[in-house]
Amino acid sequence: MKNHKKTIYLSPPHLNGQEIKFITDAIDSNWIAPLGPDVDQFENEMAKFIDIDYAAALSSGTAALHLALKIIGVKSGDYVFCSDLTFIATVNAIKYLDANPIFVDSEESTWNMCPKSLDMAFKKFSPKAVIVTDLYGQSADYNTISEICKNYNTPIIEDAAESLGAEYNNRKCGSFGEISILSFNGNKIITTSGGGMLLTDNEAYIIEAKKLASQSREQAIHYEHAQIGYNYRMSNILAALGRAQLKSLSSYVEKRRKIFNYYYDHLNNINEISFMPEIKNGKSSRWLSVILLKNKTHDKINEIIKVFEREGIETRPIWKPMHLQPIYFDTPFYHNKINPLSKDLFDRGLCLPSGSSLTNDDLDKIIDILCKEINEDY
Numbered sequence: 001m002k003n004h005k006k007t008i009y010l011s012p013p014h015l016n017g018q019e020i021k022f023i024t025d026a027i028d029s030n031w032i033a034p035l036g037p038d039v040d041q042f043e044n045e046m047a048k049f050i051d052i053d054y055a056a057a058l059s060s061g062t063a064a065l066h067l068a069l070k071i072i073g074v075k076s077g078d079y080v081f082c083s084d085l086t087f088i089a090t091v092n093a094i095k096y097l098d099a100n101p102i103f104v105d106s107e108e109s110t111w112n113m114c115p116k117s118l119d120m121a122f123k124k125f126s127p128k129a130v131i132v133t134d135l136y137g138q139s140a141d142y143n144t145i146s147e148i149c150k151n152y153n154t155p156i157i158e159d160a161a162e163s164l165g166a167e168y169n170n171r172k173c174g175s176f177g178e179i180s181i182l183s184f185n186g187n188k189i190i191t192t193s194g195g196g197m198l199l200t201d202n203e204a205y206i207i208e209a210k211k212l213a214s215q216s217r218e219q220a221i222h223y224e225h226a227q228i229g230y231n232y233r234m235s236n237i238l239a240a241l242g243r244a245q246l247k248s249l250s251s252y253v254e255k256r257r258k259i260f261n262y263y264y265d266h267l268n269n270i271n272e273i274s275f276m277p278e279i280k281n282g283k284s285s286r287w288l289s290v291i292l293l294k295n296k297t298h299d300k301i302n303e304i305i306k307v308f309e310r311e312g313i314e315t316r317p318i319w320k321p322m323h324l325q326p327i328y329f330d331t332p333f334y335h336n337k338i339n340p341l342s343k344d345l346f347d348r349g350l351c352l353p354s355g356s357s358l359t360n361d362d363l364d365k366i367i368d369i370l371c372k373e374i375n376e377d378y
C-alpha cells in the first residue's frame, strides 16, 4: 500500500483476546500434535453449537469436503452435482477423486442452489452426491432441496464453509447434510488461521473420517494400513485457537448482521443498489455484505473495486461461477432461467467489507466512496 492509512480488509481475522490464554495452555500441556484435548473439546463444543452428534477437526475446509465425498463413496468417473456459484474448493474436492462435477444454477430468493435446476439435472444424471453451498452466510432452501434429493435417493453434502452461525427453520447451518463441512480459514467468521471440520450424525462416518485423516491407520500395535490415507487432522494448538474464537461466534454473527443493516439503512434508498436477500424462515450470518448494482456491467464493478483499492479498502466481485471457469468450460451446467442467474450475479455483484471488527467510521467511509462512484454516472 502506498498510503499510510489503515487498510480496511474484506473479512480479516477478529481476535477476542482469549486466544493467547488458550494457546498458552495448550503449549504448557505439551500437546503440540495433530491430536490432543483441545482437538477433542473443539469438536465437542462445535457439535454442541451446531446441534449435531459428531465432528472431526481437520486441516482445512477443502480437506473436509474431500473426505466427505470419499466417505459417501464417490469414486473415479462418478457424477457429483454442486452449486455453480461457489468457491473453487467445492469443485476441487470432486476432482481430487477423479469424479465429474455437474453445476447447478442459483435461485433468486436465496442465491443458492435452484431446486428447479437441480430437478432438471436429476432428469439427466444419477449423481453419487449433491454438494450444496450456503453462500455468503445464507442457508440454501433445504426444505425443497432435501425433498428432491430424497426422491432421487442421493445424499447431500452441505458446504457450510461460509455459513457458520447461520440458521434456517431454527436449525443451524452445518446440520443439513448427510455430512456437512466448515472452514476456519483466516477470512471466515471464526478462524484457526487455517482449518476445517466435518460434521455428521452418523457415527460410522466420523470414525472413517478420523481414520482417513490420520493416514488410515488400522487398529493394531504396529502401523497397519489397508487403504490410502491422508494427513488432514487439525493441530492441537490451532484447535485451542478455535475454542477461543468459538466463544465469540454468536456476537460476531450479530455484529456482521449489524454491518449489513448499516449498509442497508444508508444505501437502500439509492435506486441503483439492491441487496442480497435473506431466506424466509432463516437468519443469514451475513458473512459478507453483498450488493448488486442494477444497471452496471462487470467492467464498472472492476472500476469501483480499483477506486476502493486506492483508498486502502478491499472489496471483491461475487465468486466467478464455475461454468465460466476455463478449466470447466465443457462441464454440464443446469439452469432453469434462459440467462443463468449465477452469471448475472457475478456481473453486477460487489462484496463489501464485512469483518466483525469494522467501526462505524469505517462503514461511513465505505458508504461515502460508493455513493460518490454511483452518483457520478447521473
Ligand SMILES: *Cc1c(COP(=O)(O)O)cnc(C)c1O
Residues within 6 Å of the ligand: 059, 060, 061, 062, 063, 086, 087, 089, 090, 133, 159, 161, 162, 182, 183, 184, 185, 194, 195, 196
Ligand atoms: C472457504 C471455503 C471453502 C474452503 O475452505 P478452506 O478451509 O479454505 O479449505 C470451501 N467452500 C467454500 C464455499 C468456501 O468459501
